[in-house]
Amino acid sequence: MSLARNLNKILSLRSLAAQNRLFNLNNNLINKSLLINSVQKRYLSNEQEPKIEIKISQKAVPHFFRCSVNDPLKHNSVHLNKFYKVDEKDLKVIDPFQECLTREHYAEFKAFNETALMIRQPAIEVIDYIKKLDLSLPAYRFVLYGNENGTGKRSTLLHLLHYCQKDNWLLIHLPNWSAVLRRSKESQPSTYKEGRLDTPIDAALFLKRFSVQNNKLLKELNLKTTKKYNWSNRDSSPEGTPLLDLIEYANTRIKYASDICGAIIREIKFQTNSNKYKVFVAVDQVNSFFGPTRLKRADKSEIKVDDITIARNFKKLLKNDWCNSVVVSTIGSVGVILPAPDRRTKFYDTSISIQNRRRVPCSLHYEGPLTPAHLLKKEGFYYLEPFIPIEVPSYSDSELLTHYEYYRDRNWLQSEDALTDDGREEIKFLSGNNPREFMRVCQTI
Numbered sequence: 001m002s003l004a005r006n007l008n009k010i011l012s013l014r015s016l017a018a019q020n021r022l023f024n025l026n027n028n029l030i031n032k033s034l035l036i037n038s039v040q041k042r043y044l045s046n047e048q049e050p051k052i053e054i055k056i057s058q059k060a061v062p063h064f065f066r067c068s069v070n071d072p073l074k075h076n077s078v079h080l081n082k083f084y085k086v087d088e089k090d091l092k093v094i095d096p097f098q099e100c101l102t103r104e105h106y107a108e109f110k111a112f113n114e115t116a117l118m119i120r121q122p123a124i125e126v127i128d129y130i131k132k133l134d135l136s137l138p139a140y141r142f143v144l145y146g147n148e149n150g151t152g153k154r155s156t157l158l159h160l161l162h163y164c165q166k167d168n169w170l171l172i173h174l175p176n177w178s179a180v181l182r183r184s185k186e187s188q189p190s191t192y193k194e195g196r197l198d199t200p201i202d203a204a205l206f207l208k209r210f211s212v213q214n215n216k217l218l219k220e221l222n223l224k225t226t227k228k229y230n231w232s233n234r235d236s237s238p239e240g241t242p243l244l245d246l247i248e249y250a251n252t253r254i255k256y257a258s259d260i261c262g263a264i265i266r267e268i269k270f271q272t273n274s275n276k277y278k279v280f281v282a283v284d285q286v287n288s289f290f291g292p293t294r295l296k297r298a299d300k301s302e303i304k305v306d307d308i309t310i311a312r313n314f315k316k317l318l319k320n321d322w323c324n325s326v327v328v329s330t331i332g333s334v335g336v337i338l339p340a341p342d343r344r345t346k347f348y349d350t351s352i353s354i355q356n357r358r359r360v361p362c363s364l365h366y367e368g369p370l371t372p373a374h375l376l377k378k379e380g381f382y383y384l385e386p387f388i389p390i391e392v393p394s395y396s397d398s399e400l401l402t403h404y405e406y407y408r409d410r411n412w413l414q415s416e417d418a419l420t421d422d423g424r425e426e427i428k429f430l431s432g433n434n435p436r437e438f439m440r441v442c443q444t445i
Contacts, residue, residue, distance in 0.1 A: 063409060065402040067119060072163040075127065079119045081398050083406055086115040086162060094161045096212040097205075099175035100284075101154050104439055112410050118402065120152065122392045123159040129388070130163075130326055135278060138320035141327045141387040143286070143372050150436025151392045153330040157282050160328055164280040170268065171213040172281045174206070174314060178288035181305065184295055191232060192259050196307050197295060203257035203310050207247045210264070218244055221277055226270060229263050231256045243267065258309040265313050272324040279325040281317050286329035289315055290380035318384060329384075331375045394433040403435070407442055418445045 067082035069075065075084070098106050109115045126142055133140055144153045165171060180202050190196035211218070223243045230236045235253065237246060243264055250260040272279060289311065295303050305311045318327060368374055372389055373381060395403065404424055407413050417423045427445070431438035 063405070065405045065409070071166065072127075072159065073166050075119055075124060075163070077121075077124055080121060080124065081118070081396075081402050083116040083118050083402065086117060088115070090162060090165065091115050093213055094165050094171070094173075095158065096209060099209075100158045100161070100173070102436075104436075104443075105155075108412075108439070111412075116406070117155055117159055117162075118152075118399065119159070120156060120392075120399070122390050123156045123163075126156075126160055126328060126390060127163055133326070135324045135326075137323060139322055139325040139327055141318070141320065141384055142329070143376075143384065143387050143389050144328065144330045144392050145370060145372055145375070145389060146332075146392045146394075147370060148394065148434060149332060149334050149370070150434050151394050152435045153332065153392045154284060155435075156392055157284065157328065157330060161280070161282055164278075164326075165213070167278075168217060169278045169280040170217055171210075172265075172268075172279060172317060173209060173213060174281075174283045176284055177314075178285045181288055181291075181293040181295065181308075181311070187295060188255070189298065190258070190309055191255065192309070196309050196312075197297065197303055198255070198258040198309050200254045200257045203261045204250060204254050206261060206310070207250050207257060207264070211244065211247045215244075217277065218242075223267065223271060225263070225267055229259075231259060237263075258313075261310050262313040265316060269316070269322045272322050275324060277324070281325065281327040281329075283314075283318070283327070283329040285332050286318070286384075287331045287375040287377075287380055289318070290377055290383065315383075331370075331372060333370060333375065395435055395438065396433070400428055400431075400433055400438065403438060412442060413445050415445045418442075 065083055067075075067079045067084040069079060070084050070087070072084075095101075122144065129140070129142070144156060146153060161171060161173065180199060184199040185201040186199065188198050188200065190198045225237065225239055225241045225243070225246065228236060228239050229241075231253070235256070237249065246260055246264060250257040268279060289305055291305070293303060293305055293308070295308065297303055306315070318329075372387075376384065401424075404427070408419065413419060415423070418427065427438070427441055430441045
């Protein structure tokens with residue numbers, strides 16, 4: 001009897017457990033059906049529930065290598081060692097033909113989709129001088145030099161051009177002037193004076209650059225000629241001709257472009273006494289004005305710089321016989337035909353092998369000091385004196401770090417090793433803190 005009772009208890013307990021399982025399963029199915037119905041009603045119904053968007057305001061963290069002030073008129077010592085962005089419209093005015101810097105710079109500008117220049121001490125120093133100058137005195141002259149090539153003299157010159165363009169200066173820019181003395185695009189005997197040489201294409205290029213850089217200012221000033229100019233027995237320009245019309249005339253009669261350059265320079269210098277405008281002259285590689293050339297006459301005889309029409313006219317801009325003007329020039333040895341060697345400097349002909357290398361009267365390769373006294377020589381030094389020398393040194397540690405971080409921000413450094421502290425120190429060692437070498441080292445990483 002006890003066994004039968006125990007069996008009945010076990011069977012009753014099993015039946016209760018089975019009923020509980022069935023009840024829980026039914027409840028789960030009901031909950032799932034309710035959940036599915038709610039989802040269907042939410043996503044398949046025509047009624048749309050209000051969406052709640054949560055916006056998190058994140059303030060942009062400024063990069064320490066970027067300058068928040070892009071107006072060069074406001075640059076001072078507070079903004080040193082930072083990059084500022086040059087507007088594309090301003091760049092097309094101050095450097096319309098991409099001649100101020102090297103091809104490497106313009107390739108980077110295109111890759112980065114922006115034009116950024118570093119604010120350095122030499123540019124700020126010259127800007128401070130310009131702000132404090134008494135322009136009623138004769139022309140002030142500055143010479144930018146460096147103890148080695150590639151320290152950033154052209155970048156400094158472009159920064160100064162941007163400043164003066166914003167300050168409504170009349171710009172006269174002579175970029176890479178030594179290339180004209182090495183290989184002119186075209187040369188012909190002068191129509192004005194026998195024995196001189198005209199380079200009409202180079203003169204027309206200068207006039208085009210001058211008109212683009214100063215088109216707005218020339219229209220406002222409405223400068224006109226103060227005398228009659230005779231270009232030939234039949235062609236002449238009467239007194240009162242606007243300078244813009246004179247430039248347009250040079251485009252149609254290009255053989256007179258060299259003489260028209262001289263006329264425009266004469267009028268600009270003569271009319272500065274009226275105090276209507278200020279003139280900023282920027283000359284790259286000014287020491288090429290005081291050395292030999294590789295241009296020749298029709299009889300294959302050598303020609304001096306003063307016998308080239310536009311060179312003779314441009315040298316008049318370097319004098320201090322006019323007012324309301326500032327002349328900033330650079331000196332260098334790259335691509336410049338330098339004078340005959342002396343005992344202290346070394347000139348070599350790089351067109352022959354090292355074993356047969358010898359001293360030559362002039363060459364494009366120079367291994368001497370890069371100071372104004374050595375590059376300008378006696379003639380150029382006394383021609384520009386008195387002038388203010390401004391040294392453009394290599395990068396300091398903070399400037400190199402700024403340039404390095406700018407490259408990192410632009411994703412220019414592809415190697416992972418270059419993004420480490422050891423990689424940065426190796427780049428610094430390979431470049432020797434030279435800006436040009438720093439660019440070239442980073443291009444290969």
